Amino acid sequence: MKVLRIAWKDTLTRFRDRKALIGLLAAPLIISALIGLAFGNINFGGSEPPLSHIPIILVNEDDGQLGQVYEDVLTSDALADLLDVTKMDDLQAARIQIEQGEARAVVHIPTGFSNQIIPASTGASVGQASIKIFTDPTSTVAPVIVKSIIEQISAGINTVNLAAEISAQQAMEYAGILGPELARLAEILPEELSQENFDFETQKLSLNKSQVGEVQQDINAFAYFVPGMAVYFLMFSMFGGARSILDEESRGTLPRLMTTPTPISEIILGKMGGTFLTGVLQFTILMLASRYIFQLSWGNSLLGLAMIVLLTVFAASGLGALLTSFTRNQLQANVVGMTVSLVFGALGGSFFSTQNLTGALDFASRLTINRWAMDGLTKLTISGAGFNEVLTEAAVLGVIGLVTYALAIPAFQRRFVK
């Protein structure tokens, strides 16, 4: 009973904290939305995309290979429904088209863009080149879409870059406390999108045709990336939850709890239970939100889905608690949590499909919770698998959960009983 009280107190506190909510729910939804938008897979609220054939003008003054890549992608079949691209040579004339309401955005690739970005083999310093986007101030959604597409192309038309970069970079930058910075993500994202200029570093522009090819694959981006982001952000919140035990220790509420007639095992289980409950709620809300916002189908097996989600949260909260129990303090716990979440996200398929992984990388991937969760979830969402087909994933996640919980509880107990 007291276990539930403690768990509920934690969950309630988290879901009442508006900043924490952004990290729990808004950030994964926004990133999923961006990825979805970038793939032209827009499906807000209806069966017909409300946004299609957005008139844009491309002014490509670059005669190098990079400008051509942008042009190829923007005019590719994958984006054909979304964008109506007109090519023009005169930037001024193109901008007038916006004012006249003929176009929603102008994408301008300046002269010498390729040369500036790709330095001569002599190794000359890299210049800062930017693609400029001019947008219709009266239009709200279209410019965001165009910008996110350009951003996508710039990031190597590789979703690894967008998601990993934004979350990793921002999160690392404010590596102090996890909750608040992840919360800031949602504030930062629209800001980034509102920038008119996109500056590139050479590394990001290792574009090649095969990567461009990914865009042309007709995959359901939402069906993959919403679960991907949900699992990715779940890891963060599970580590955050585990860390709250250390927060309570330093704040004095844990010692005070220990002076009440409540066994320490119940206190620890309550704290872990609160993290578990938070994870289940977070995942459930993300599933419901994506169902209604993105029209995403979560498959045909509600039972299979419930099992995978519960066991994913079970495993993630267990691992979070176990690793946290061995850290020296909150700061170290934060670093560990951040690192594991990022590495697991990268290896475990939160950002890209692990289907083609082989050898050591595939093995490493199978060591992550994200991998098993994603395998189970994508079987359900993309392949429409049933309960029996995700039993292996469920079993692996269940074992991870059992082992980590079994180790974490006594580890915390040893740590706190002095």
Add this chain to the structure above:
Amino acid sequence: MSETILKAQDLHKRFDKVHAVQGVSFDIRQGEIFSLLGPNGAGKTTTISMLSCLLTPTKGDAQIDGYSVRTQADKVKQVIGVVPQEISLYPDLSARENLAFWGRMYGMGGAQLKERIEAVLDIVGLSQRAKEKVETYSGGMKRRINIAVGLLHQPKILFMDEPTVGIDPQSRRRILDTVLELNKKGLTVLYTTHYMEEAAELSHRIGIIDHGKLIALGTQEELTRTVGEYDTLHISVDGSKTDPGALVEPIGKIKGVHRASLEDSSFIIQAEDANTVLAGIIAQLDKAGARVLNLRVDEPNLEAVFLHLTGRALRD
């Protein structure tokens, strides 16, 4: 004499490098306010933590209401109320939510819990603001809720670890009054402080703790006396009709008077207890026809005791 509710016997606590508590023993009687007075790092919190079953003593034991803190922690925890030195509350919950949560941790619930929450809010005078989040409270208000939590389950004995640290004088006054009032209603209190005045005002008995050792124990009067400090009486007389100088010797011979001297027309008399010798002195003066113009008694204070015992001031 009322019965003993807490009996600490040779408590020791050794951390990795620090021997924080080194053989502390004392008794607390039912209905008494007992203070542990000592400077920073003396071992007050460590002692209270052992009595709260938060730390296991390295050596020694304590009985509270007959239960051992070593072997019957569950029973002990039902009997004690704890007010930690740090404000140990959930800042993002309201005061009432905090109280509800902590009450449940004491196994309370339902109407009884509701009633107790209102009662303790009333005791600390925060009923009006109970809906607000604790993080919006002033330091003094937080301290009062911190105390309220310790009172919820109607403990037999309340441990208060420096409950007035870092707050304004009014809040401090309020808290001291609350402690006195609770005690008047029968609550036994173990109070720690490094403020001599607080210990002096509140306590029936005081233990002075320094470097993990209880260096003195007793009522304020007993303590100051054991270290050879005396009450000092200053008596000014009208010396126009008699010679006060002739009275120094007879006064010095009164039982209980340690030393007597005369400066101008004022007697300075050191006595073990001013009250017991006062009648005799007045009688002597009266017999000689010396009119008393002014009389002052200076009791020796705890500060002086600490200084005497350790060679250091209580507050540096």
